[in-house]
Amino acid sequence: MKRFLPLLLFFHVSLSVKHTLTYFLTTSTGQKTLPEFVGVATLDGVNVGFCDGINRTEIRSDWMEEVKEKHPELITWHIQTCVETHNFNEKHLKNIHQFFDQTEGVHTLQELVGCEFDDQTDLYTGFDFYGYDGAGFVSLDPKRMTWTYTERAEPYKHQWDPDEAQLRSSRDIIRTICPKWLKVYLLYGKKSLQRKVPPSVSVLQKSPSSPISCFATGFYPNRADMFWRRDGEQTHEDVDHGEILPNPDGTFQMRVHLDLSSVTAQDWSRYECVFRGSGAESDIVTRLDQAVIRSNEVPPSSLVLAVVIGAVVLLLTVGIAGIFMWRRRRQAAAY
Known part of the structure; x- marks a missing residue:
């Protein structure tokens, strides 16, 4: 045939x-x-x-x-x-x-x-x-x-x-x-x-005991990296990287999880999320702070597309x- x-x-x-x-x-x-x-x-x-x-x-x-x-x-x-x-x-x-x-x-x-x-x-x-x-x-x-x-x-x-x-x-x-x-x-x-679009970066946590997720969405093209730093150095301990996924509008999303179950609240300020590459002209750095964390118990529709x-x-x-x-x-x- x-x-x-x-x-x-x-x-x-x-x-x-x-x-x-x-x-x-x-x-x-x-x-x-x-x-x-x-x-x-x-x-x-x-x-x-x-x-x-x-x-x-x-x-x-x-x-x-x-x-x-x-x-x-x-x-x-x-x-x-x-x-x-x-x-x-x-x-x-x-x-x-x-x-x-x-x-x-x-x-x-x-x-x-x-x-x-x-x-x-x-x-x-x-x-x-x-x-x-x-x-x-x-x-x-x-x-x-x-x-x-x-x-x-x-x-x-x-x-x-x-x-x-x-x-x-x-x-x-x-x-x-x-x-x-x-x-x-x-x-x-x-x-x-040829267009370049920077991401919107958010820090999400489903519940107080859940890992913290640094979530970037809306960026283009799909050549990017995102990671957690501790005291200015990239850390791999208790970190889980997600794949770069497409959004329905032709942009991309990605996330990287950080498990802080063994870290005291006083040490949170030592951590920061870094988005690098893609449409961003320079690194986008988000310092970990309780005030910037958003709950994602009901995740945005873009997270499942x-x-x-x-x-x-x-x-x-x-x-x-x-x-x-x-x-x-x-x-x-x-x-």
């Missing part, structure tokens, strides 16, 4: 050396409250496009309206391929169910596919990872153009390998289609991509996190 990249390509890029265009595709069975297929497009971590494989699509960047006007054939093509990929992955998921005798319950087949552009070397590299039920399953070796399998997927390789059409399609996506449209969107989104579309966040986040971890391990092993 001929298969193409399944999303409306709506992208939002940061001014980093490398720009990554990624598609998160989730096909599920046994879910009564969520769509059977969901596709989310991101560029450098920003959620910029959505389709459900049936009729619904969403544009998530203002500058994409110009692309839609000047390249209507592109939009039409991606709507069609979203439907085609829904059908393709649904068939594959059912085959995996039957092979492993797992026809009952909730199961998901997720794909993380895309390409990365290095604007210093002008080189593109592609990737295509599949996960089953939230764990790594099959991945494409972009140099050899062959599939590699996790131990869990090894018994299924004889079912997957013979599908030459799928291999050709993945090759076309990562070598031709993804780089082509990435160039287009980098061109149209240039003005938006990542690469989401409504209730789909629960389905996407668990599985994609597993695939991302698997991808990072594979990349680390390659060096």
Whole structure:
């Protein structure tokens, strides 16, 4: 079956050396409250496009309206391929169910596919990872153009390998289609991509006995660091760093937790939170003081939004996190 990249390509890029265009595709069975297929497009971590494989699509960047006007054939093509990929992955998921005798319950087949552009070397590299039920399953070796399998997927390789059409399609996506449209969107989104927005930084605590969180939101681009200092020196003791996550408006958020359960109130003034990089011209330093702490027992809606579309966040986040971890391990092993 001929298969193409399944999303409306709506992208939002940061001014980093490398720009990554990624598609998160989730096909599920046994879910009564969520769509059977969901596709989310991101560029450098920003959620910029959505389709459900049936009729619904969403544009998530203002500058994409110009692309839609000047390249209507592109939009039409991606709507069609979203439907085609829904059908393709649904068939594959059912085959995996039957092979492993797992026809009952909730199961998901997720794909993380895309390409990365290095604007210093002008080189593109592609990737295509599949996960089953939230764990790594099959991945494409972009140099050899062959599939590699996790131990869990090894018994299924004889079912997957013979599908030459799928291999050709993945090759076309990562070598031709993804780089082509990435160039287009980098061109149209240039003005938006060059902006710099500093964060709003808050100190939050759910309850008097909970860890204290330094929370930064609304910043762009997504190249930033945040940490706690004690007596002017960065401290790693009792500190937990969160991931940089996208906001629905195209900006980013991050947080870093500090457990002060063993620190006396008199010593709180020795600590300060530091946000560094991204849209901030200089470090943003927030000294720890009881007066600046806000309660987040009912967290702002922005704290629970990542690469989401409504209730789909629960389905996407668990599985994609597993695939991302698997991808990072594979990349680390390659060096």
